[in-house]
Amino acid sequence: MTDKFDVAIIGGGVVGCAIARALSRFQLDVVVLERDVDVARGTSGKNSGVAHTGINVPTGSLKAKLNVHGAAMFESLCRELDVPYKQVGKLIVALDESQVPDLESMQARGLANGVPVLDIIDADEIKRLEPNITGYAAVHAPTAAITCPYSLTIALAESAAENGVEVMLESPVTAISGEPGDFTLTTPKGAINAALIINSAGLASGEVARMAGVERWRIFPCRGEYVILDKSVGDMITRMVYPVPPKGGAGLGIHITPTVDGNILLGPSTDYIEDPEDVDTTVDVRKQLLKEASEFLPTINPRDVITAYSGVRPKLTSASEGGFGDFVIEEVPERPGIMHLVGIESPGLTAAPAIAEMVAGWVTDKLSPAVRPDFKEGAHTAKRFREQSREVQTSLVDNDPDYGRVICRCELVTRREILSAIENRLGARSINSIKYRSRSMMGRCQGGFCGPRIVDLLIEEGVPFDELNLKGDGSWMFFDTSKGLREGHDSRTGEAVIER
Amino acid sequence: MIKMRSADVAVIGGGPAGMAAAAAAKEAGAGSVILIERDEELGGVLNQCIHDGFGTKVFKEALTGPEYAAIYADKVRDAEVETRLEATVLELTEDRVLTVLSEEGMETIEAGAVVLAMGCRERPRGAIGIPGSRPAGVYTAGAVQNYMNLRNLAVGRRVVILGSGDIGLIMARRLTLEGAEVACVAEILPYPSGLARNVVQCLEDFNIPLFLNTTVAEIHGAKRVEGVTLASVSGMDVIPGTERFVPCDTLMLSVGLIPENELSRQANVSIDRVTAGPVVDDAFQTSNPGVFACGNVLQVHDIVDYATMEAEIAGRSAAAYVADGTLPEAEIQIKVGDGLRYVLPSHVSGLDAVNFTMRVTKPDQNRAIVFSSGGKVLRRLKQQALSPASMARVRLGKARFSDTREILVEVGD
Numbered sequence: 039m040t041d042k043f044d045v046a047i048i049g050g051g052v053v054g055c056a057i058a059r060a061l062s063r064f065q066l067d068v069v070v071l072e073r074d075v076d077v078a079r080g081t082s083g084k085n086s087g088v089a090h091t092g093i094n095v096p097t098g099s100l101k102a103k104l105n106v107h108g109a110a111m112f113e114s115l116c117r118e119l120d121v122p123y124k125q126v127g128k129l130i131v132a133l134d135e136s137q138v139p140d141l142e143s144m145q146a147r148g149l150a151n152g153v154p155v156l157d158i159i160d161a162d163e164i165k166r167l168e169p170n171i172t173g174y175a176a177v178h179a180p181t182a183a184i185t186c187p188y189s190l191t192i193a194l195a196e197s198a199a200e201n202g203v204e205v206m207l208e209s210p211v212t213a214i215s216g217e218p219g220d221f222t223l224t225t226p227k228g229a230i231n232a233a234l235i236i237n238s239a240g241l242a243s244g245e246v247a248r249m250a251g252v253e254r255w256r257i258f259p260c261r262g263e264y265v266i267l268d269k270s271v272g273d274m275i276t277r278m279v280y281p282v283p284p285k286g287g288a289g290l291g292i293h294i295t296p297t298v299d300g301n302i303l304l305g306p307s308t309d310y311i312e313d314p315e316d317v318d319t320t321v322d323v324r325k326q327l328l329k330e331a332s333e334f335l336p337t338i339n340p341r342d343v344i345t346a347y348s349g350v351r352p353k354l355t356s357a358s359e360g361g362f363g364d365f366v367i368e369e370v371p372e373r374p375g376i377m378h379l380v381g382i383e384s385p386g387l388t389a390a391p392a393i394a395e396m397v398a399g400w401v402t403d404k405l406s407p408a409v410r411p412d413f414k415e416g417a418h419t420a421k422r423f424r425e426q427s428r429e430v431q432t433s434l435v436d437n438d439p440d441y442g443r444v445i446c447r448c449e450l451v452t453r454r455e456i457l458s459a460i461e462n463r464l465g466a467r468s469i470n471s472i473k474y475r476s477r478s479m480m481g482r483c484q485g486g487f488c489g490p491r492i493v494d495l496l497i498e499e500g501v502p503f504d505e506l507n508l509k510g511d512g513s514w515m516f517f518d519t520s521k522g523l524r525e526g527h528d529s530r531t532g533e534a535v536i537e538r
Numbered sequence: 539m540i541k542m543r544s545a546d547v548a549v550i551g552g553g554p555a556g557m558a559a560a561a562a563a564k565e566a567g568a569g570s571v572i573l574i575e576r577d578e579e580l581g582g583v584l585n586q587c588i589h590d591g592f593g594t595k596v597f598k599e600a601l602t603g604p605e606y607a608a609i610y611a612d613k614v615r616d617a618e619v620e621t622r623l624e625a626t627v628l629e630l631t632e633d634r635v636l637t638v639l640s641e642e643g644m645e646t647i648e649a650g651a652v653v654l655a656m657g658c659r660e661r662p663r664g665a666i667g668i669p670g671s672r673p674a675g676v677y678t679a680g681a682v683q684n685y686m687n688l689r690n691l692a693v694g695r696r697v698v699i700l701g702s703g704d705i706g707l708i709m710a711r712r713l714t715l716e717g718a719e720v721a722c723v724a725e726i727l728p729y730p731s732g733l734a735r736n737v738v739q740c741l742e743d744f745n746i747p748l749f750l751n752t753t754v755a756e757i758h759g760a761k762r763v764e765g766v767t768l769a770s771v772s773g774m775d776v777i778p779g780t781e782r783f784v785p786c787d788t789l790m791l792s793v794g795l796i797p798e799n800e801l802s803r804q805a806n807v808s809i810d811r812v813t814a815g816p817v818v819d820d821a822f823q824t825s826n827p828g829v830f831a832c833g834n835v836l837q838v839h840d841i842v843d844y845a846t847m848e849a850e851i852a853g854r855s856a857a858a859y860v861a862d863g864t865l866p867e868a869e870i871q872i873k874v875g876d877g878l879r880y881v882l883p884s885h886v887s888g889l890d891a892v893n894f895t896m897r898v899t900k901p902d903q904n905r906a907i908v909f910s911s912g913g914k915v916l917r918r919l920k921q922q923a924l925s926p927a928s929m930a931r932v933r934l935g936k937a938r939f940s941d942t943r944e945i946l947v948e949v950g951d
Contacts, residue, residue, distance in 0.1 A: 265667075266664070270800070270803070315760070317671070317672065318669065318670050318671050318756075319667075319669050319670070319672075320669045321667065321669050321776075324667050324669070343664065343667065344662070344664050345662070345663070345664025346664060346667060347672070428540070428637070428644070431639070431644060432539065432540050432643065432644040435639065435641070435643050435644060436539065436643055439641035439642075440641075442639055442640050442641035442642065442643060443624060443640075443641055444576065444626040444639060447576065447626065450628070469674075482659070482662075482796075483659040483660065483662060484662035484663065484664055485662075485681075486659055486660045486662060486678045486680060486681055487659065489681055490681065490684045490685055490688070490689060493685070493689070493691070494689070503691060507674065508673070508674035508761075509674070509761070510761070511761070512760075512761035512762060513673060513674035513761040513762055514674060514675075514762055515674055515691075515693070516685070516691045516692060516693060517692055517693065517694050517695055517787070518691075518692040518695075519690045519691060519692060520685075520686045520687075520690045520691065520692045520716050521690060522692070
């Protein structure tokens with residue numbers, strides 16, 4: 039591995055990975071430095087998975103420009119990388135007449151921002167489109183789409199890696215020194231030398247900027263909790279259903295979002311927190327989500343909740359300030375050579391392809407690289423069996439028996455897909471890395487059935503049982519062999535019990 | 539290429555219920571019986587239940603899970619049931635066409651009758667909404683049992699158990715025997731969810747405390763579980779001020795089982811809201827004629843013997859359906875009265891004696907289970923102790939069904 043790169047990208051979220059992939063089209067040595075055990079483990083993996091149209095952002099802002107541009111690029115990017123994308127449309131629903139002016143101003147703003155189609159519909163039309171939804175009137179945005187945010191991030195990273203980008207996991211940057219053309223980034227895995235740096239560290243972007251001597255940004259972590267409903271009730275809605283956003287609030291309000299996999303998400307809440315890594319879920323918010331979502335969708339039953347999770351927004355405005363904070367994407371003149379991306383919260387996922395194009399332009403202007411002649415565009419992973427027609431499934435298994443062995447029954451994931459996930463290009467081997475690549479363990483039994491079988495496959499593929507972890511160092515799955523626990527030594531190796 | 543074939547009876551699931559149903563169907567004269575199992579061997583969850591206590595009703599002796607399973611695997615083989623292992627049913631249509639995936643490829647099977655025996659799954663953490671962080675070290679009891687007994691892998695050293703279901707109790711003992719420390723069992727209800735014999739043999743005999751009216755209010759630890767906050771509850775709500783921290787590296791959940799009826803729904807089988815299993819008559823036929831259900835896919839059983847007994851009836855009924863093209867109408871309605879959560883079957887033909895199974899809503903003593911019709915008592919069975927953890931089982935002879943359209947079952951005096 040070279041430790042001298044043209045570009046070091048700090049942060050393996052959707053933005054960092056999109057930039058990495060955009061740069062992998064050129065003959066450049068690029069490294070992505072991700073502090074976690076895998077890409078997409080921060081905000082990018084834990085959001086609503088929506089490709090927004092651009093209704094919710096002020097006209098003329100950078101957010102508006104990159105949102106609308108990103109939305110236009112989104113579908114073809116997903117197709118290229120074999121990532122789910124469904125243009126299901128969105129309703130922003132007013133519960134009574136008093137909210138109608140809000141609908142009208144959102145429609146006007148959206149059209150001014152360049153959203154292609156936006157209509158205001160009445161209660162009858164709401165019932166016709168979404169029979170289970172209750173509302174007085176709504177903005178209908180038919181071009182709004184859903185995707186799988188972690189699948190997209192992983193696919194971008196793996197495609198970049200396929201095209202020569204080095205993705206270093208568990209490599210937090212702890213110090214930055216040097217100058218353009220010769221920066222040094224300190225990581226636990228050694229020093230990295232790079233000509234240019236891209237700070238796409240999300241929640242840590244303010245901190246990374248400070249390492250580089252830029253003190254001007256402070257990130258206010260704002261947690262959003264979600265609950266996920268079982269697929270068996272996934273057909274209660276076909277479109278996204280949003281409330282009129284709360285005035286001066288930190289988010290878009292608690293919305294009801296179908297996922298590309300057929301579940302329904304309720305959330306997110308908006309709670310400013312101190313610790314950006316605090317992704318706890320709480321009883322109170324779970325109740326709040328179910329209550330608020332039920333105002334629009336009365337058929338929601340708490341029994342259908344299969345799990346809950348939290349994501350954290352990297353906000354540039356505090357709880358007391360509230361209001362709008364635009365994306366910051368800038369190279370600070372007194373500390374050149376580093377592009378800082380700060381406050382990339384919603385609609386960051388939608389904007390990611392456009393941000394990548396913009397930042398890649400900054401790099402190519404500086405380094406004038408040649409185009410990589412052998413750039414490989416598509417995905418290189420196993421087909422998602424559950425999404426194929428019966429005919430395609432049949433031919434897959436006829437050609438490869440590993441498609442004939444179902445490992446995860448709830449989500450219909452085959453042995454081939456698990457093996458493909460284990461063999462991923464990034465070398466991520468945590469249980470969650472397998473989960474996010476294959477969707478196994480994400481269904482209604484949450485890994486109760488397939489977990490042990492996936493553990494078997496990981497061990498077969500050479501991961502020692504005592505190194506198996508859920509999400510990186512310290513998150514051990516097993517303390518010992520059963521016999522070792524009893525006898526004080528590991529019965530497989532005869533060695534002393536592992537100290538943990 | 540999708541292969542196509544047919545079978546007289548197709549049984550989905552090769553656990554105790556499926557094995558018994560398949561063997562019984564063949565013995566009852568069905569020409570071809572196919573048993574489809576997703577795992578590498580027959581037996582289902584019995585294979586990981588290495589403790590004893592299985593077979594006390596059927597064989598009058600206490601067998602281990604694998605021993606009990608082996609008896610029925612032999613019956614399946616001796617009856618010349620066609621067994622398909624490592625095969626998954628992807629789809630079941632209303633008119634009994636199965637789509638089966640295995641390494642040999644995709645296959646459709648047109649079945650004369652279908653027996654649903656898919657069993658149940660454990661309720662995971664998310665479904666009960668335990669707040670807090672999401673570290674490694676939160677396992678369901680069945681997963682711990684699988685890792686420990688089939689894979690020689692120990693999930694932790696100091697364990698708190700939430701829920702007093704039978705698997706949790708069995709694993710409390712098992713973990714203790716293997717050298718782990720079980721700090722306590724917390725149960726949100728005012729009474730244990732598992733059988734009384736398991737509370738005694740698995741907790742009391744090992745001095746493991748059982749805290750009733752108690753739940754896990756929060757999970758702690760970013761990477762691996764570092765402890766849990768236990769709290770007393772009133773109903774389902776935490777009583778403020780009762781929270782206490784218990785250090786542990788593992789939280790094991792034994793908080794209920796959910797019948798796996800995804801295929802049943804595809805086949806347009808009516809599902810009972812209380813049991814979460816199909817609505818059946820005394821032939822174990824569902825609302826879709828020719829489709830039968832037995833075992834834990836029908837109702838979560840306390841002991842395997844009863845699952846076997848009902849599966850044998852379901853298997854014989856499936857064979858009879860194939861032979862006759864129909865089964866007698868079951869027009870006598872069974873109504874669930876006071877003190878009971880449910881009664882199975884929900885309607886009966888009255889042509890044979892019926893073993894009714896039911897669960898009570900709360901623990902009780904010196905009461906009776908009373909069957910009546912139009913105010914006339916058909917049977918009163920004294921019960922010294924009633925517990926929601928045990929399935930009550932009451933036989934009603936054929937003679938009792940004469941001249942009746944509706945039978946009320948309730949807990950009475």
